Amino acid sequence: MTKITAILPAYNEEVSLGSIILNTKKYVDDVIVIDDGSTDNTVEIAQLAGAKVICHSSNKGKGAALKTGFKAAKDSEIIVTIDSDGQHNPEEIPKLLNPIINGKADVVNGSRYINGNKKDTPSYRRIGQTVLDKATNFNSGLDITDSQSGFRAFARHAVPAFRFSCIDFGIESEMLMDAANAGLRIKEVEISVRYDVDGSTKNPISHGVGVLMRVINDLEFQRPLYYFTLPGAIIIIIGVVLGLVFFGDYLGGATKSLAPTVIAIMMTMVGGFLAFTGIILDSMSRMINRVVNDSNYDIHTSDISSTEIKQHGK
Structure with a gap:
């Protein structure tokens, strides 16, 4: 029973x-x-x-x-x-x-x-x-x-x-x-x-x-793709856009400093790191889940083959 x-x-x-x-x-x-x-x-x-x-x-x-x-x-x-x-x-x-x-x-x-x-x-x-x-x-x-x-x-x-x-x-x-x-x-x-x-x-x-x-x-x-990769991609886009704008201003003489451009490049690099981290973690998560699922399947099929579950009653 x-x-x-x-x-x-x-x-x-x-x-x-x-x-x-x-x-x-x-x-x-x-x-x-x-x-x-x-x-x-x-x-x-x-x-x-x-x-x-x-x-x-x-x-x-x-x-x-x-x-x-x-x-x-x-x-x-x-x-x-x-x-x-x-x-x-x-x-x-x-x-x-x-x-x-x-x-x-x-x-x-x-x-x-x-x-x-x-x-x-x-x-x-x-x-x-x-x-x-x-x-x-x-x-x-x-x-x-x-x-x-x-x-x-x-x-x-x-x-x-x-x-x-x-x-x-x-x-x-x-x-x-x-x-x-x-x-x-x-x-x-x-x-x-x-x-x-x-x-x-x-x-x-x-x-x-x-x-x-x-x-x-x-x-x-x-969901590391949503937690890391999505924000990272957004940061990359913002960094690239700002970098192009700041560098354009530098070439056009509107500003004499490359500091804003450097900051935009650093922002893009941070975004790339976050996006890459999300992709790696997602791959690891999928691999771990696959191993866990296979293990649970083996345990479940073993339980079914060795035990006949009967309706419980008192």
Whole structure:
């Protein structure tokens, strides 16, 4: 039988955590709560509800909590992540499990908007989420409708693809980009969401800006042609144009100094360096991704041939 573990990152979630754990236990074998430095009764309630609890001594962030949880659940065939604030419905866990159990996906993303259903989302949230979705999709080459969903399922062979380098809420986008780079099969399923129980302790604007900056920063590694080569090409064009103008002025006697021309030449050289750097990094990235994809394919086919996955039930 397939072993399924649910990971619940929790920070001061004493109000909703108990019911989430009890309902989640109906569909999984183990529930692991990562207490991320809570100052309320989160730990006590999680233990009373029957969850295994791992505590961080201080609040390190959701990404750090997920990293701890995935490490603790390394022996599970499928790992489910679900937020602890009550927004997600544990009864929808089978929706996320089925594509993996049936061999149709390596990662399943629970989406609030897969069918364009946006009416329940506060407008200010949806605007920010749309920006993050576009940025994440551009960076990863995916077409995900809910890049910030915390309700997901992962096959065990997919776990090595994740870096867990982001310790905060940017982890949601990072994991999608890592999965895309590793060539994993990603499927979205529709889920519901409740906003009347939103217990987020972080300002949504600062949260969104922080995630966006993280995604943009990842362009350096995910899309070096856009991060280096495109700006470099623009700088080259500007440098060449300015160089011709300044040198023309020098030849025409409008100026007696070649300094502006030299500066324009230096600008062109810097642009060329950036453009060349982007091309080299892009080639290296493609080569690395090809090796990783081949490795993941071998692991995946080995799992299929050696293990018959059966429908989970309790």
